[in-house]
Amino acid sequence: MLEVRFHGRGGQGAVLASELLAHAAFLDGKWPQSFPFFGVERRGAPVTAYVRIDDRPIALRTSITVPDVVVVLETGLLRTVPVTDGLREGGLLLVNSALPPELIEVPIPVRTATVDATGIARARGLGSPTMPIVNTAMLGALARATGVVSLDAVRGSIVHVPAKPRENREAAADGFAAVRSGEGRHLPVARRAERAPPLPEGPIAAVPSSTLVTSSWRTLRPVIRLEKCTRCNFCWKYCPDDAIELDPSGFPVIREAHCKGCGICAAECPPKTIEMVLDAGARGGWGVR
Amino acid sequence: MGRQVISGNAAQAHAARLARVQVVSAYPITPQTTIVETIADFVASGELPAQYVKVESEHSALQCVLSASALGARTYTATSSQGLLLMHEVLHWAAGMRAPIVMGVVNRAVAPPWSLGSDHADTMSQRDTGWIQFYAESNQEVLDTVLLAYRLAEDPAVRLPAMVAEDAFYLSHTFEPVEIPSAGEVDRFLPPRDARAVLVPGRGLRLGSFTGPVEYVQFRRQVADAMERVPAVLRNVEREFEEITHRHHGGPLSTYRTDDADTVLVTMGTATTTARGVVDQLRAEGHRVGLAKLRVFRPFPAEELRALADSVGRMGVLDRSFTFGEHGAAATEVRGALYGAPRRPSVSSYLGGLGGRDITPGLVRKVYRSLESGGSELPTWVDLLPEEAPAHG
Structure with missing residues (x-):
């Protein structure tokens, strides 16, 4: 049995990639199983998806903790999610990156492959420029780098993609052709034993949610034109997650590191002083580089 | 105030007043309504300086007191039947958020068909929500138990919500003498709430x-651990209450004439009073019979039941609600508690008093006769009438 774990962000197509890989393995005559895990959050939040491939029915219904292959759809996740956790010795890490494998920093010595799936998706017009959909290019690269499925099967699985089947088949072929294999740059980190974190009595978080760095989820960010602000505080009230504070004179200030760019403040602002602008090159920003 | 003739609903209201609750929110439903009406009078007259929040549903009422409780307030609400069912989602929230809310519940049958009569289906269907559950037998027990429930719920070792259930009409609208403690007595027993680790306005x-799943399991386990600490805390709280008021209601499983009994009836709520009378009659007739009242249903008093089972040959559990596809909940849980006991008496299951049907002395005698003649493995509906044959051919 072969186990593949996908790491992506909501909106990139990681879940669909896992389903397509299952369809492709089935076309190759295998028994596949795929399923995602995600939280309550929105586009941009980290998502994990799993695929198992075997020659016979699979007698296991758990998440994948010891994968043979890890596929990372966005390089920012390498810093924020322990993507290589449990990766089997001799396994493979496949990363969406224009960099050669030797420049990808990895916490364990691991065979590493890279493909510029973002570039391919943009060139093929998949998704939007701010949110290219990279899943099919990654699957083509996966077919080449691992041999677990054939390129023909990946292309065949694309009947399950809701839009642009021709462009997606071409992106898979592009990914297949462009993938580069090598070794990642090993930067060892200490491993933690599995322990439950110390918790308060009752599910109360010791820190406010405003301390969580979730700005990497956004594609748009709010900009307030303070000269038109009436200090009505609607933006502060309607912000669903404490991403706006008030300065001593009552003007709103965006907590840049926390704001996920949902745009509710801009929609609610009565004098329309808040504008959502493209967050080009924001910290850890995804999609746009 | 001394001894006064009041209803069970008034007993709930006086207890909330004496507990100096700070926030009350409720939605009217028969036969609960007079509880919150009486509290509204206390607030209007200034006897109870509390915030009284009117809302549009029971779901909102519980959410309101939950939010106030999360900010450290002592809170009270009351409901019944369909209203309790509508609260179901927020019941889980209150326990998981460790909010020591105390709620009065008037046990009323669940529709359909519509019924205002007493039975325990409403609270029994909430027994997995993480709330402590008390079932009272008299108006005095109602008043005292609400006060005990605040001390227990707010204890730092517990911090769980508690419901104090009373049977519709048999207590809610029954007037009987109740010793109403003085404010001074209650203040000695029940100091202001220790409001550590709660939300603070202005702090996010x-x-x-x-x-994630890891923390989720840890937090659920905290609720389970808190529930396990209830019996020990309750013992201390009841002892202190007795020192001040000279009243004690007998712990989570309150027993009567069980010392040399070979047969024990297990009851809840007001059926206990009637059954106690029958036990006295049967004793006078030479039967070795006793009575055990499930006063606390959550946490279930399994240890006390195992101790009782040590000396008893058979038990008959009289449930006032039914779990479709199974037995009455109390019978099932008594059997579960005794399965691992060193000595296991036979446990028979009886259903009675649904939808306001009277549990009469005759009915209790019927249960005892059934136990004498070997009992009943399957649930027996003791007050079900045989149906007449249809008139048409």
């Missing part, structure tokens, strides 16, 4: 927000 803390 998160209570009950999203977690």
